[in-house]
Amino acid sequence: MTAYSYFALPVVVAVLVLWKLIPLLLKPLSSKLRLVPGPPCPSWLFGNLKEITNVEAAVLHEQWVAAYGHTIKYKGWLGHDILYTMDTRALNHILSHSNDYQKPAIARFSLSEVLGEGILFAEGEQHRLQRRVMNPAFGPSQIREITDIFLEKAAQLRDMWLEEISVHGDSARVDVLDGMAKMTLDVIGLAGFNYSFDALNASGKANELNKAFQELFGKATNKPSIFAMLRYLIPPLRLIPTPPTRRVDAAVRVMRRIGMELVTEKKAEVIRDMRNPNEKQDGLRSRDLLTLLIKANMAVDLDPSQRLSDEDVLSQIPTFLSAGHETTSNATTWCMYALSQARDIQEKLRTELLAVPTDTPTMDELQALPYLDAVVRETMRVYAPVPATVRVAMKDDVIPLNTAYTDINGNEHDEIEIEEGIQIDIPIVALHRSKELWGDDALEFKPDRWGSLPEAAQNIPGVWGNLMTFLGGPRSCIGYRFSLIEMKALVFILIRAFEFELAVPAKDISKQSSAVQRPFVLSEPEKGTQLPLIIKPYRGL
Ligand code: HEM
Structure with missing residues (x-):
């Protein structure tokens, strides 16, 4: 390298930085x-x-x-x-x-470096097209079809905890967040792409896609990062590899490879199905979100200009994983926390759930349980997983x-x-805790409030339940029905089976907030996010 280029490089970088920085520095003045x-x-x-x-x-x-x-x-x-x-x-x-x-x-x-241009981050016309093709997969009749996956996986989690209790005697301390995260990962795998993560199987092998996903999202934080900001502002910096960018690249490659295999397989299935419409599909095949979206995308009455590319379809896989898994697991974990703090509410809910004469209710039977509905609404109000x-x-x-x-x-x-x-x-959370909107008891967990909502709260512009939990408008959560039924199935199975009690003093529980609010034990920071509860089988079983 010549002496000239030694000087030229820093000058070029400095000019680039100033060129980007000066307008940014001046902007607040106007x-x-x-x-x-x-x-x-x-x-x-x-x-x-x-x-x-x-x-x-x-x-x-x-x-x-x-x-x-x-x-x-x-x-x-x-x-x-x-x-x-x-x-x-x-x-x-x-x-x-x-x-x-x-x-x-x-x-x-x-996020597009990780997710591609999936629906979560597409804008304008691109978003409209994706939403249009994806909407049908999230409709009530599609969710009705996959309710048994929610119930099966909830029952598997129950059995895993029962086994843990049998090792310890008549109760066990379990990390509810960990169990819920495994359950919701298995669910989004099966219901999303007919893919088996098998996370609830303690003896199963660590799954390659799960490892890639944890690499990408396990350490997510919303702390401001100078490095991330500089990479965004100065594109040439993106070419310089660092240990984290190498790890992310490797994980993205795994996700793309497995995702492409899934997309190819499902496209072939849909084509087979279109050619032989009278042949019977096997159980799960035709009802996962990805197959439904590929089917909608290949529908003969859809104008070719309105179709998604394979790349767009592929980017929905990490999108569903990131949007649909930890949000629901944290919501249900907070629900168990709230119920462990209010034993009378837990008891009242259990009475309603035990009166259902089946272990495997349909979606409509779950929806018809008024107190379960009120408990879920109140959880989504007080503990909205996405805080803002x-x-x-x-x-x-x-x-x-x-x-x-x-x-x-x-x-x-x-x-x-x-x-x-x-x-x-x-x-989101701040609006849900506002005394002006909800009354003086806004901070309390009171499912009964859903019997008559204050008028002010009815002006909250949410897509569901006068809440901002799933936001509102054209960019509201497409998966809200999915997550509500999944959550109801989990609560149904678990509250019928166990009594829940907090394993540490309530004041030791805090919330760690990044994109999602997670429980955290102040005296056990080394364990990361967790919710330790003591569970014992319900005596009536
Ligand atoms: C309790 C569970 C859930 C919560 C609290 C939640 C919350 C949200 C919120 C707040 C948004 C809007 C984000 C923004 O625009 O800034 C959103 C969007 C989205 N959610 Fe959910 N979500 C949940 C479950 C799910 C599930 C289960 C899925 C899929 C299976 C899903 C898929 C999506 C997608 C694809 C979007 C982007 C929609 C668009 O931009 O058109 N979510 N969600």
Whole structure:
């Protein structure tokens, strides 16, 4: 290398950095949110982001809202303004205009490296096409068809715990989160792609796809990372391999290989089926999500321009895995936590469930259980697994408000003016814990509240249950019916079989928040996320 190139390289890098950095540094000066009230900014680089990720989800936001009002701003990277509003009219506006409010480019970039352009991160026309082809696979009649997979896997988890109890005597301490994670992984494998992870089989081999998945998502965090930001801003940096990027590349290769095998196999099945429509399918084959989506994509009445490519179909496999597995396992784990804390509710629920005269209820029978429904709703309110999400304005806009906000000069505004590029944090858990919306007992776990909801809560713009758990609008969770029935099947089987009690004092349980809120024992940090419960067989069995 010549002396010239030794000097040239750092100069090129410095020019690239400045070229990207200067507009970013100047942007906050012209922000239309300048006069919106909010907390002081502790760091010019990270803004308020580090303090947010250092505490349980929504805790700081709740303090800020109490101090500065419903509609506030705080600071992100390099002092950029982030809008935060608890106003249900504003949130409805943002969620229902999903083309004008998209996911931030940096989140799409880092996740698309892993997930490809799956439905979770596609935008605009690409998203519309994917959603249209995928919607039918998630409809009620499709979920009805796979309810027995949920029940079988829930029963397998029950039997695994019964075996553990038989080793210890009349009760056992189990990590409920671990059991739920195995169960929901097996379910998404079978119901998603007719693929057997066999995670609940203690003597089974570690599964290659599961290992790849853990490599990609096991260490996920939402802590701000300078390296991730630089890789996003300066594309040539993406060419420099590091140990983590090498591990991710290897895992993505495994996922792609297995995914491609599944897609090819299912396409062949669908073609066979189209040629011989009268031949009977075997049990699972035709009802998994991937086959249904491939079938919808190959339907003769679908215009060829509206079809998904193999690449798009392939990217739905890690998408389903990442979106559908830990969300449901954490939701059900928190449900067991709540029930272990409220023995009267646990007892009342068990009485309802034991009155069902079968171990294998249909989807409609599960749906007809009112107290089970109330317990699931209350879990999804108090312990919404995804605590918040984020959007970026794609154009200048004026957001309408239910409640006017007062700016730092004391002037009232009944709408918020924003410019293109402003980031908006969408509260989920904070909205579910709001006393203004839910009443003074908002923080308590009370399934009976679902008998008559306060009027204010009815304005929450969620796709399900007056809750933001699955968000609302065109980008709401496509898998919400899937996860609700899976959760009901799990609770049905487990509450009929066991009594649950917390194995550590309640104040020792905390929430670790990244994309999903997970339970964590403060006095056992070395064990990572977990929920230790003492289980014993229900005496009536
Ligand atoms: C308790 C369980 C679940 C929760 C709390 C949950 C929550 C959410 C939320 C909040 C979003 C919106 C994210 C955003 O736009 O920022 C979402 C989207 C999505 N979810 Fe779920 N989810 C759950 C289960 C599932 C399941 C079981 C599946 C699939 C089998 C699934 C598939 C998806 C997909 C594909 C999207 C993207 C939809 C789109 O952008 O059009 N989810 N989910």
